[in-house]
Amino acid sequence: MKKKKxxxxxxxxxxxxxxxxxxxxxxxxxxxxxxxxxxxxxxFLEAGEGIATNILADRLAILECFRIISKHKHxxxxxxxxxxxxxxxxxxxxxxxxxxxxxxxxxxxxxxxxEFVKMIKKDKVGTIKAxxxxxxxx
Amino acid sequence: MKKKKxxxxxxxxxxxxxxxxxxxxxxxxxxxxxxxxxxxxxxFLEAGEGIATNILADRLAILECFRIISKHKHxxxxxxxxxxxxxxxxxxxxxxxxxxxxxxxxxxxxxxxxEFVKMIKKDKVGTIKAxxxxxxxx
DNA sequence: AAAACTACTTGTTATTTGCAAGTAATTTTA
DNA sequence: TAAAATTACTTGCAAATAACAAGTAGTTTT
Numbered sequence: 091m092k093k094k095k096x097x098x099x100x101x102x103x104x105x106x107x108x109x110x111x112x113x114x115x116x117x118x119x120x121x122x123x124x125x126x127x128x129x130x131x132x133x134f135l136e137a138g139e140g141i142a143t144n145i146l147a148d149r150l151a152i153l154e155c156f157r158i159i160s161k162h163k164h165x166x167x168x169x170x171x172x173x174x175x176x177x178x179x180x181x182x183x184x185x186x187x188x189x190x191x192x193x194x195x196x197x198x199x200x201x202x203x204x205e206f207v208k209m210i211k212k213d214k215v216g217t218i219k220a221x222x223x224x225x226x227x228x
Numbered sequence: 229m230k231k232k233k234x235x236x237x238x239x240x241x242x243x244x245x246x247x248x249x250x251x252x253x254x255x256x257x258x259x260x261x262x263x264x265x266x267x268x269x270x271x272f273l274e275a276g277e278g279i280a281t282n283i284l285a286d287r288l289a290i291l292e293c294f295r296i297i298s299k300h301k302h303x304x305x306x307x308x309x310x311x312x313x314x315x316x317x318x319x320x321x322x323x324x325x326x327x328x329x330x331x332x333x334x335x336x337x338x339x340x341x342x343e344f345v346k347m348i349k350k351d352k353v354g355t356i357k358a359x360x361x362x363x364x365x366x
Numbered sequence: 367a368a369a370a371c372t373a374c375t376t377g378t379t380a381t382t383t384g385c386a387a388g389t390a391a392t393t394t395t396a
Numbered sequence: 397t398a399a400a401a402t403t404a405c406t407t408g409c410a411a412a413t414a415a416c417a418a419g420t421a422g423t424t425t426t
Binding site: 098099100101102103104105106107108109112113114115117118121138139140178181182184185186187188189190191192193194195196197198199200203207 | 236237238239240241242243244245246247250251252253255256259276277278316319320322323324325326327328329330331332333334335336337338341345
């Protein structure tokens with residue numbers, strides 16, 4: 091994999107964030123890790139939106155480069171790579187939650203997502219905490 | 229301007245949101261409207277990151293198409309167009325706030341942004357409310 | 367030992383971006 | 397009041413990026 095760009099457009103935090111994940115795919119990979127427990131290359135390919143293999147490889151490399159995910163041995167298969175969110179990646183959960191809430195309010199989305207947004211409205215802090223829980227090391 | 233894509237990749241709220249503003253520029257335009265009071269084509273061109281004129285025109289058209297911004301007469305000049313956030317656009321403020329907070333925590337950003345994040349940490353609800361205030365109609 | 371799985375890479379083509387320049391309708395300046 | 401400057405764009409083109417199809421190299425299953 092070729093060296094990744096490390097130059098940010100400005101020192102604005104928003105533009106820096108968009109330099110990292112401002113595209114149509116990166117946050118979907120993170121969504122799959124947070125909400126669907128996906129963790130391998132094959133898992134991510136199966137996401138409904140149909141990411142291309144080269145784009146997936148590229149985005150995984152970028153996310154790893156910025157320490158949002160990290161690669162690990164898969165406990166069950168040597169052929170697989172296990173991708174895990176770092177704490178920096180886990181901390182994107184509130185961003186996902188706000189985008190999902192906004193989008194659900196203004197568009198037609200699938201019923202399961204609408205249910206999830208109801209939970210958020212009732213208890214945002216609790217819902218986010220529960221999502222964090224699954225990444226607690228034991 | 230050619231017709232805009234209205235087809236979403238899936239009915240996932242996150243992917244739908246990314247279909248709309250999942251790129252390196254759209255949220256920066258909204259940032260300029262929320263945090264810098266910018267409202268004209270020329271204003272947006274002046275943003276530090278240096279957006280190209282064709283990209284700006286394209287993004288403004290997309291944001292208008294999805295009713296995130298709307299075009300109005302400029303009160304002082306017939307030559308200018310006044311862009312305003314719709315309520316749908318204003319409601320992206322919490323998304324911006326979460327991205328900014330995350331980014332500030334994990335990267336070096338300019339001091340003014342760091343100050344803003346301090347405010348958010350002290351009183352997130354109040355800070356967001358204050359941002360909403362400026363768009364209140366009188 | 368062969369077939370299938372997994373995580374990629376390598377083309378090739380289509381689309382998007384970045385940059386420079388141009389345009390048409392106002393304003394401002396001389 | 398005619399020329400210059402502003403403003404909000406569009407156009408053209410080269411470069412970069414994305415999508416799609418196919419290939420490859422380990423690993424695991426049959």
